[in-house]
Amino acid sequence: xxxxxxxxxxxxxxxxxxxxxxxxxxxxxxxxxxxxxxxxxxxxxxxxxxxxxxxxxxxxxxxxxxxxxxxxxxxxxxxxxxxxxxxxxxxxxxxxxxxxxxxxxxxxxxxxxxxxxxxxxxxxxxxxxxxxxxxxxxxxxxxxxxxxxxxxxxxxxxxxxxxxxxxxxxxxxxxxxxxxxxxxxxxxxxxxxxxxxxxxxxxxxxxxxxxxxxxxxxxxxxxxxxxxxxxxxxxxxxxxxxxxxxxxxxxxxxxxxxxxxxxxxxxxxxxxxxxxxxxxxxxxxxxxxxxxxxxxxxxxxxxxxxxxxxxxxxxxxxxxxxxxxxxxxxxxxxxxxxxxxxxxxxxxxxxxxxxxxxxxxxxxxxxxxxx
Amino acid sequence: xxxxxxxxxxxxxxxxxxxxxxxxxxxxxxxxxxxxxxxxxxxxxxxxxxxxxxxxxxxxxxxxxxxxxxxxxxxxxxxxxxxxxxxxxxxxxxxxxxxxxxxxxxxxxxxxxxxxxxxxxxxxxxxxxxxxxxxxxxxxxxxxxxxxxxxxxxxxxxxxxxxxxxxxxxxxx
Numbered sequence: 001x002x003x004x005x006x007x008x009x010x011x012x013x014x015x016x017x018x019x020x021x022x023x024x025x026x027x028x029x030x031x032x033x034x035x036x037x038x039x040x041x042x043x044x045x046x047x048x049x050x051x052x053x054x055x056x057x058x059x060x061x062x063x064x065x066x067x068x069x070x071x072x073x074x075x076x077x078x079x080x081x082x083x084x085x086x087x088x089x090x091x092x093x094x095x096x097x098x099x100x101x102x103x104x105x106x107x108x109x110x111x112x113x114x115x116x117x118x119x120x121x122x123x124x125x126x127x128x129x130x131x132x133x134x135x136x137x138x139x140x141x142x143x144x145x146x147x148x149x150x151x152x153x154x155x156x157x158x159x160x161x162x163x164x165x166x167x168x169x170x171x172x173x174x175x176x177x178x179x180x181x182x183x184x185x186x187x188x189x190x191x192x193x194x195x196x197x198x199x200x201x202x203x204x205x206x207x208x209x210x211x212x213x214x215x216x217x218x219x220x221x222x223x224x225x226x227x228x229x230x231x232x233x234x235x236x237x238x239x240x241x242x243x244x245x246x247x248x249x250x251x252x253x254x255x256x257x258x259x260x261x262x263x264x265x266x267x268x269x270x271x272x273x274x275x276x277x278x279x280x281x282x283x284x285x286x287x288x289x290x291x292x293x294x295x296x297x298x299x300x301x302x303x304x305x306x307x308x309x310x311x312x313x314x315x316x317x318x319x320x321x322x323x324x325x326x327x328x329x330x331x332x333x334x335x336x337x338x339x340x341x342x343x344x345x346x347x348x349x350x351x352x353x354x355x356x357x358x359x360x361x362x363x364x365x366x367x368x369x370x371x
Numbered sequence: 372x373x374x375x376x377x378x379x380x381x382x383x384x385x386x387x388x389x390x391x392x393x394x395x396x397x398x399x400x401x402x403x404x405x406x407x408x409x410x411x412x413x414x415x416x417x418x419x420x421x422x423x424x425x426x427x428x429x430x431x432x433x434x435x436x437x438x439x440x441x442x443x444x445x446x447x448x449x450x451x452x453x454x455x456x457x458x459x460x461x462x463x464x465x466x467x468x469x470x471x472x473x474x475x476x477x478x479x480x481x482x483x484x485x486x487x488x489x490x491x492x493x494x495x496x497x498x499x500x501x502x503x504x505x506x507x508x509x510x511x512x513x514x515x516x517x518x519x520x521x522x523x524x525x526x527x528x529x530x531x532x533x534x535x536x537x538x539x540x541x542x543x544x
Contacts, residue, residue, distance in 0.1 A: 056507075059508065060507060060508045060509075182425065185425070186425065186427075190427060190429060190433065190435075191434075193425075193427060193496070194436065194441075194442065194443045194444055194496075195441075197443055197444070197498055197500065198441060198443045201443075201500045347441070350440065350441035350481075351440050351441065355439065355440075356437060356438070356439035356440060357439070358439075359438075359439035359481045360438065360439050363438075363439070363483070
């Protein structure tokens, strides 16, 4: 009875939970201290996961590590520069334009509701007062647009600030991460050295695959939507494409959230017709079909296997506390935590006295003459 | 003189905080080249592989790994002495230049024996993940290593079979 705490501490689940909580606390403290650079570091980590296979492929082909990293970085810097020169001024101008249009939202909304009223009274014999409904909707829509514009503007300002630091951090991650990782693992006590490496290898291969998958998913949806919006003649195609690509990363919520920005833009356009709204929805819908049918099964598969309630709660809380970045980062962080905990539990179970006794018994049964 | 030395160390830390300490690499490379597991593999490749290994220090009587635990690496003895035990039976004693735990490079099965440092020892760990990377990078050289590993394990099995036969038929030899 007196030995109960000691016995409990030997349970792999208790050990894994304690180590997980200690690690989570350390990561939270580090995130708090590094908050001004958090977005930059996350973006660098994402780029590192996406570019690492290319750098590794080049080193396998006989190119030195530094040359491989420089080659990969040249591609990243070129893309970043092209985006900065071409895309950023366009997006900034479009955001200003979008903001200016919110001033005339009442007239646009009334015009759209009149169209809907005509349609419903002709075909469904249902009518309403467009002006009254426009007035009712105006307050909430204006509030939503204002907050969306502020959030998106600050998000893209963060991206613009990060454009200078991200390539630099990614370069050093690609070149020195291995040495940094090995030196960190050397801090483990002898007893946990092999176990630490087993947990790290199992968790990192899953996480790298997942991060690479969501990078490909985001880029594909962004490209499909940008091209679709442009072909459908919807304004702000690049901005909407990027937003849809980002929002689509959120499981469950993403499929609905990704449809809101194009609808709002159509609502604020010079000609907020029903056809444009249907076209905007069709583009997002088509991109999501491609995502579900081709991209998800091939690049992400079942990796992000999280319970819907867990996703809903974490996305809601992360969005409430950390805004747009929290909304996007919630599921990848939750998935990382899940992988880390499960691998920790599996590793500690493989090293538990109970597991050892079971293996010894099996060995004695199979080769009795050796023992 | 001491001040210069400190200054030199400080500069090294400042300039490359994660610089790999390579003093042991030359020694470990020479020991690997002399071992049958690395037969037929170019010295440059062995040096490259060794530079990715992980040195660790063990005190006298410290357990290196336990029987039945999961294993992820083989170990090269840089200095010291290691005893391999099965239950309470001492199977063998190993010294500088010997490699043990190599079964973990071939399979994910649990360790089949216990290893204990019998003197203060310095070991170099060769992880299965390092071997996997080697296989991906230079498959031809890595397959040479795997053939050597298979030969070593097959020879051990043959030896074991002979021992069993000797025990079963006393006048066999």
